[in-house]
Amino acid sequence: MTSMGITRRMMSVGLIGAALALTLAAPARAGETPTAATGGTTAGWELTPTGTDARFRGLAPVDRRTAWAAGSKGTVLRTTDGGRSWRNVSPPGAAALEFRDVEAFDARRAVVLAIGEGEASRVLRTEDGGATWTESFRNTDPRAFYDCMTFFDRRHGLAMSDPVDGRYRILATRDGGRSWRVLPNAGMPEALPGEAGFAASGQCLVSAGPRDVWLATGGGATARVLHSGDRGLTWTATATTVPAGDPARGVFGLAFRDRAHGIAVGGDYRADQPSPQAAAVTGDGGRGWRASATPPPAYRSGVAWLPHSRNAALAVGPTGTDLTTDGGRTWRTVDRGSFDTVDCTPDGSCWAAGEKGRIARLGRP
Secondary structure: OOOOOOOOOEEOOOOOOOOOOOOOOOOOOOOOOOEEEEEEOOOOOEOOOOOOOEEEEEEEEEEOOOOEEEEOOOEEEEEEOOOOOEOOOOOOOOOOEEEEEEEEOOOOOOEEEEEEEEHHHHEEEOOOOOOOOOEEEEOOOOOOOOEEEEEEOOOOEEEEEEEEEEEEEEEEOOHHHHHHOOOOEEOOOOOOOOEOOOOOOOOEEEEEEEOOOEOEOOOOOOOEEEEEEOOOOOOOOOOOOOOOOOOOOEEEEEOOOOOOOEEEEEEOOOOOOOOOOEEEEEOOOOOOOOOOOEEEOOOOOOOEEOOOOEEEEEEEEOEEEEEEOOOOEEOOEEEOOOEEEEOOOOOOOEEEEEEHHHHHHHHOO
16 A cells, blocks of 8 residues: 655754764753754654554665665565655565565565564565565574575675574575575584574674675674675674673674774663663774774664765664764764664665654755
8 A cells, every 4th residue: 555645744853964964963852852954954854654553673775765664564665755655565465474674676676584483584575666576585494583684786695594503594695585595604603602683673784895794693691793705605703892691682783884894783672771882883894893982872773874974874773863973983862763773875865764663764954
């Protein structure tokens, strides 16, 4: 169905980046709206009408006009008019599936990942804007639980599962998601006891460039980031400063603006637990991580670099959005709304999605 093209409501102003050239005001107190301005103009998250109460943890904006979102109850939405309206393009019979990741190539081609134990983990693909879907992978190993996926280009992609036989399992495609194969695990380091990935934002597995990919972990004694420079065949693991030591703690989301510079966000997803040191940065491709001097004040599950900026990025979570303008070293809260994931496009648009059907686009001044 097509949701009504009602007027979008401005949720807040205060989200900026070099691409928008805005000047931040002070962070807002609870219940206030933070503001940003340049020459009397403002920009911020504009909530778009989705017509659903699904929770969207999968988000794949293509450009300013086209974006895909995947969420609970087997829901997949697509917009081609910048979020003014969304079309429900959910696969038939998928209501029992939990879609946690989506990768889109354009307005017609997209791949979605359903999570869960055993056969609940599946990959579906569309080539006609969601009019029809083809299931290209169904997990048959009851020990596997797939969390995230990423694509290097329109043909080559990976998906990751929590550890099986003590190592993370990597699924690979060479044909745009039409077929998949499990990669050998000889080059994968052993997982820590209790370690796993978090299917919270579609960002526990991310790539940059034609061959580099990173995998985020939590639940073990240390929150780690694993890196591969050969599309998932061999990996190295590095400890981060994000606290772990509990099944609810670790790195939940990653973003790399190139093969060297990355940001990790996470914490403890339980609302009644603090999340100190909830962000870390790397400048050497993940070989070393250092804690943010002023991290986000609470758990964050999603992170994205602002378009064409070397230093500006956004982090989102259930309690708000934070901004960094110094490459992740310091953060300030600029919005109090709840989002689970965030992503930006090369042509200058940023989008966020989360609970209760919330999908927003960053307005422009």
